[in-house]
Amino acid sequence: MPPIIQISSLDKYFGRLHVIKNISINVEEREVVCLIGRSGSGKSTLLRCINFLEEPSHGTIEVDGVRVEGGEKGKVHRQLVHDVRLKTGMVFQEFNLFPHMSVLENVIEGPVTVKRMERAKAVALAEENLDSVGMLFKKDEYPNRLSGGQKQRVAIARALTMEPRVMLFDEPTSALDPELIGEVLNVMKKVAKDGMTMLVVTHEMGFAREVADRVLVMGDGEIIEDANPKDLFTQPKDPRTKALIDRYRSGEQ
Amino acid sequence: MNLFNKDTNGNKSQAELLYEAQQRKQNQFRRNVILSWVALLLFLIFLFSGIEIKSGDGVTTVSSWEFQVVIENNREVRKRIESTLLSLPFGFSNQGFDLKTIIVDGEFIRENIDFVAEGILQTIRISILSILFAVALALLAALGRLSANPFIYALSTFYVSLIRGTPLYLQIFFFFLALPQLNIVLTGLWAGVLALGLNYGAYMSETFRAGLSSVGKGQREAAMALGMTPGQTMRRIVLPQALRFAIPPMGNDFIAMTKDSALVSATGFVHELMWRAQKVGRAEFRNMEALIMAAIFYWIMTLLLTSVQSRVETRLARGDR
Numbered sequence: 001m002p003p004i005i006q007i008s009s010l011d012k013y014f015g016r017l018h019v020i021k022n023i024s025i026n027v028e029e030r031e032v033v034c035l036i037g038r039s040g041s042g043k044s045t046l047l048r049c050i051n052f053l054e055e056p057s058h059g060t061i062e063v064d065g066v067r068v069e070g071g072e073k074g075k076v077h078r079q080l081v082h083d084v085r086l087k088t089g090m091v092f093q094e095f096n097l098f099p100h101m102s103v104l105e106n107v108i109e110g111p112v113t114v115k116r117m118e119r120a121k122a123v124a125l126a127e128e129n130l131d132s133v134g135m136l137f138k139k140d141e142y143p144n145r146l147s148g149g150q151k152q153r154v155a156i157a158r159a160l161t162m163e164p165r166v167m168l169f170d171e172p173t174s175a176l177d178p179e180l181i182g183e184v185l186n187v188m189k190k191v192a193k194d195g196m197t198m199l200v201v202t203h204e205m206g207f208a209r210e211v212a213d214r215v216l217v218m219g220d221g222e223i224i225e226d227a228n229p230k231d232l233f234t235q236p237k238d239p240r241t242k243a244l245i246d247r248y249r250s251g252e253q
Numbered sequence: 254m255n256l257f258n259k260d261t262n263g264n265k266s267q268a269e270l271l272y273e274a275q276q277r278k279q280n281q282f283r284r285n286v287i288l289s290w291v292a293l294l295l296f297l298i299f300l301f302s303g304i305e306i307k308s309g310d311g312v313t314t315v316s317s318w319e320f321q322v323v324i325e326n327n328r329e330v331r332k333r334i335e336s337t338l339l340s341l342p343f344g345f346s347n348q349g350f351d352l353k354t355i356i357v358d359g360e361f362i363r364e365n366i367d368f369v370a371e372g373i374l375q376t377i378r379i380s381i382l383s384i385l386f387a388v389a390l391a392l393l394a395a396l397g398r399l400s401a402n403p404f405i406y407a408l409s410t411f412y413v414s415l416i417r418g419t420p421l422y423l424q425i426f427f428f429f430l431a432l433p434q435l436n437i438v439l440t441g442l443w444a445g446v447l448a449l450g451l452n453y454g455a456y457m458s459e460t461f462r463a464g465l466s467s468v469g470k471g472q473r474e475a476a477m478a479l480g481m482t483p484g485q486t487m488r489r490i491v492l493p494q495a496l497r498f499a500i501p502p503m504g505n506d507f508i509a510m511t512k513d514s515a516l517v518s519a520t521g522f523v524h525e526l527m528w529r530a531q532k533v534g535r536a537e538f539r540n541m542e543a544l545i546m547a548a549i550f551y552w553i554m555t556l557l558l559t560s561v562q563s564r565v566e567t568r569l570a571r572g573d574r
Contacts, residue, residue, distance in 0.1 A: 096475035
């Protein structure tokens with residue numbers, strides 16, 4: 001079976017700033033891949049290129065058989081981008097729930113508006129997903145009445161209800177108070193266990209070590225290390241990786 | 254620990270007591286404000302009541318002045334007639350004081366109130382037509398203002414600048430008096446609606462623009478990540494939030510427009526409140542009475558609109574971020 005995500009020779013410039021430098025990676029189906037690295041290393045940009053929230057400057061993105069060349073314009077390109085977005089669910093650092101909609105409305109919005117799913121069917125699916133993230137009891141609340149952790153769990157349910165093939169997480173716990181991080185990580189573990197392919201940009205080394213099948217370390221727009229978590233945490237090769245892991249270790253004690 | 258928990262004795266917690274004290278103070282303030290309002294209103298009514306209080310030569314009298322129709326030399330004339338309400342056998346000696354209030358021609362008001370009141374409907378019609386036109390224009394102008402296309406951006410800013418740079422009064426006359434020279438003849442009503450709509454559209458576009466840019470980038474990104482098209486993102490995610498932001502100032506604009514609709518009377522062909530008040534006031538030289546009538550009608554209308562607006566605002570605040 002071919003890898004579900006194939007990124008080849010990806011480049012991204014912001015003006016003259018070269019933030020992604022010729023990156024190629026593959027992600028297999030059901031794989032959980034964590035992207036770590038110092039801030040400014042390009043990990044969020046790489047993730048956002050996958051569903052074209054950032055348009056890549058060059059290179060190819062292929063998600064579940066949909067192949068899109070970066071840096072193009074026009075109707076065909078827009079259609080391909082749309083197809084890729086339907087195959088990817090995204091969870092943001094700032095949750096980005098729609099404040100004018102209740103929790104349930106937030107979750108059914110995508111299926112009803114984008115996929116033209118019947119409302120009743122969307123509600124059933126949404127309730128199932130809200131239940132699995134433990135937020136069904138708040139389905140009629142508005143987002144402003146929820147804690148950060150609850151908002152993020154709803155955001156995960158919202159992405160899952162689109163039935164994506166791949167889930168992208170962009171620092172999902174970075175905006176949370178420390179005591180709320182656990183509940184979100186637990187939900188993510190559950191999603192991983194259910195067999196979802198996941199790409200997670202995170203600073204949570206513990207999560208990476210425990211849940212990831214593979215960890216990619218980014219530095220200055222390049223992948224500087226690609227290893228399974230056990231090897232990475234015991235014998236990092238690159239000095240920058242070593243620095244990251246040492247900092248994590250010192251924080252742990 | 255919950256600050257609002259009652260302790261085991263069932264006594265109120267300190268926070269609860271503090272909260273109650275604050276509430277009491279607030280309620281007291283509100284009550285006093287209402288009482289003062291009533292007092293001011295009563296004073297105003299008294300000021301126009303025609304009541305005279307005199308005290309002198311050891312007698313105090315309270316009397317009421319009124320205009321009455323009397324026949325004099327075979328002609329009907331309105332004359333001020335005094336009727337004593339109260340006379341007391343004590344008071345200041347010699348000069349004393351004489352307190353007169355303004356005498357309003359009640360007979361004139363009774364005769365003309367129906368005629369002036371008929372203008373309310375026309376005033377409301379102008380306001381509603383104009384506000385609908387203004388909202389549509391304001392939305393287009395605001396979207397144009399956020400457009401990446403230089404021509405559309407220019408069109409929007411040009412319109413706003415031109416309209417805001419010239420008086421509304423001039424614009425009304427332009428549509429009514431200048432356009433006929435180009436063989437475009439508008440009735441007074443449509444000239445007024447066009448001018449008011451264009452004018453308020455220009456001002457409201459700023460409100461809309463602020464509303465649109467109050468919706469964060471993250472909202473658009475979340476919608477896009479779900480696969481929404483730009484149109485769907487605008488309709489389902491951005492506009493509802495922008496409107497919620499823009500509705501309170503829009504309410505203010507609507508109230509202001511209701512009052513500015515009085516300017517349309519200048520065309521002489523739209524028989525709304527102001528026109529009617531001027532007409533009857535001039536005819537019988539009773540401008541004060543006529544304008545007071547119109548003022549009361551305008552005031553009541555804006556009071557009603559304000560209460561509707563505050564109700565809408567509290568509703569909108571419910572699901573807020």
